[in-house]
Amino acid sequence: MRLAMLRIENLTMKFGGVVACSRFNAEVKKGQIVGLIGPNGAGKTTVFNVVTGVYRPSEGQIFFEPREGERHQLVGLSPDRIAKLGVCRTFQNIRLFGQLSVLDNVFIGNHLRLKSNVFSTVFRLPHYTTEEKEIYEKSMYLLEKIGLQDMKDEKAYSLPYGMQRRLEMARALATDPQLLLLDEPAAGMNPQETQELIQFIQEIKDEFNLTIFLIEHHMEVIMEISERIYVLDHGVLIAEGSPSEVQRNEKVIEAYLGVG
C-alpha cells in the first residue's frame, strides 16, 4: 500500500451563492500521476487554489503526508507555508515575474530554502556567497533541463508562450517540491509540443521523485500519463478510476458531449 500523499476529504467551496466545488474527495498516492479533468467551469482550478491555500474552503479537510508519520492539515495554512512544506504549483494563466530575467525567476524559486539572513546577503558574507553559488548552479541546471540556458538573461515576459510554460515548471521545481500541481500544462500547445511535454513530465517525475496532480484538457496527455483520473462536473465528482474506466463511463461521456 503506497502512502497517500495528498488526501482531500469532503471539500466544499462556496463563493457567495455559487458552489464551485461540493463534497469532493480525492487521494493522490506517493509517486503517482493523477489527473483532474472536467468541462470548463467544473471547479478544477478551485480545487488547486484550495489545496495551495489561495482560498480557504467552506468545509472539508486536506491532508498532506510527505513522509510516513508526518501529516499536515493544509486547511488554514498560508500559501507560502504550504509551499515550504513541499507543495508547489503552476498556473493556468501563466504567472511569471515578467520584468525579471529568466534566471532570476528560477533563482527566486529557491528563496524559500535560503538559510542566510538578509544582512549576510547585503554584506555578501562567505556562507551566503557559497549558498548563492549553489542556487545559481541549481538554477542553471534546471534551465538546461528545459532548454532555456541560452536565454537566461532575457526578460521572462519576452519569451514565447511555450517557453513561459516550461519556465514556470522550472521555477516550481526550484522550490524542491514533493507534490507538484500542474494547472493545464499543455494549454495552447501543438501535438508535437504536447508529446514533448508528456516526456518532460515523466522525466522530471523520475528524476526529482515527484508526485504529480494535474489538470488538463488535452485528453491524450491525461490518458497517457495518469494512473488515476478524477472527473469533476459543476463542482461534483462524477467519476474516478483508471483512464480506461473513465473513458467508458457514461456520465463522463454525457458531461463532455451533452445528452443526445
Next chain:
Amino acid sequence: MRKNGRSDRAALLALACVVVGLILANRYLDDYKIRIINLSGIYVTLGLSMNLINGFTGMFSLGHAGFMAIGAYTVGILTMPVQMKEMNFFLQPIVPFLANVEWGFLPALLAAGLVAAVLGIIIGAPVLRLTDDYLAIATLGFAEIIRVVFTNTQSLTNGALGLKGIPNYTNTWWSWGVAFVTIWFVSFLIRGSYGKAFMAIREDEVAARAMGINLFKHKVMSFAFGSFFAGVAGGLLASLLGTIDPNMFRITLTFNILLIVVLGGLGRITGTVISAVIVTVMMEALRFLDESINLGFVEIKGVPGMRMVIFSIILILMVIVGREGFLKRLKGRETSYAEN
C-alpha cells in the same frame, strides 16, 4: 555574474569622480553652492530609500516625510548641547531623560535611522496588508499624524516652535558618504536573494506566495530598510539646516521625493541618483524666476512661487516627451500581452 563585475568597476569609478569633485567643490565653491551639493546628497538617499519601497517592492507608500521628521528630531534632540536645549525649551522644559544627553553625530544618525525603522515596523505591520491606493492613503495619514503629534508634544519636540541651534555637523562628506552607503546597500540588497524576492512580490504577489515567499515578512523588511534611510536623511537635513519645525515635514516633501523616484524610474538605482541631483539643482537654479526680471525695455514683476510653476511645467513636458523612456516598462508588458 560577469556583468556584476563590470558594474562594480563603474561604481568605483563614479565614487572616485565624486570624491575628486567634492574636494574641488569644497576648495573653490561658495557656501550657497556647497549647500546645494549637500541637499543633492541627501535627496539621493531619500530617493533611493523611497525607490526601495515603491519601486523595487511595489508598495505605494507616501509616508516618507513622517520618517524624515522622526529622524530629524532624533538627531536634533540628541546632538543639541545642553544649554541650547534649555534656551529652546522655554515654554516647557524638556523631558528629564533627554535634558542632559549630547551625542556625537554618527551615533545620533544611527539612532535616527533605527527609531524611524522601528516606527516603520510598528506602522507597517497593520498597514502593509493593504495594497495600492489604500496603502498610499494609510501611509499619508501616518505622516500627518507624526506631524500633528510633534506639534503637540511640547516637552519632547518643543511643539510648533521647533528646534533651533542644532549643531551643523552635516558637510559634503557626510551627505555624500551616507548617499554612497545607501547606493551600496540598496544595490547589494537587490542583487541578493532577498532583493529578488522583493521584486517578485512587485511582479506578482500570488505567484510570489505560491513560491513560498512570506509576503508580510518581506514587505515589512523592505519598509523598515526604506524608513531607516529616510530617518538618516532626515537627520542629515536637520543638522544641515540647524533649524527644524513640524511644518517642514508636510506632504509636499514626500511628493518632491516621489517626483525624483518617478523621473529616475521605478526600480532603477542610477536613474534615481541622477534625477535626485537634477531635481535639487533645478529647484535652486530656477530661483531667479521669483525675482523681478529687468529686460531693459520692460520690467517683469517677480511673483514668489513662480519657479514652482515653471518647474512643474518642465516636469510635465519631460514626462510627456520622455514617455518612451519613463514608461518603457509598462509598454513592454503591453506588447507581451499582445503577442499572447
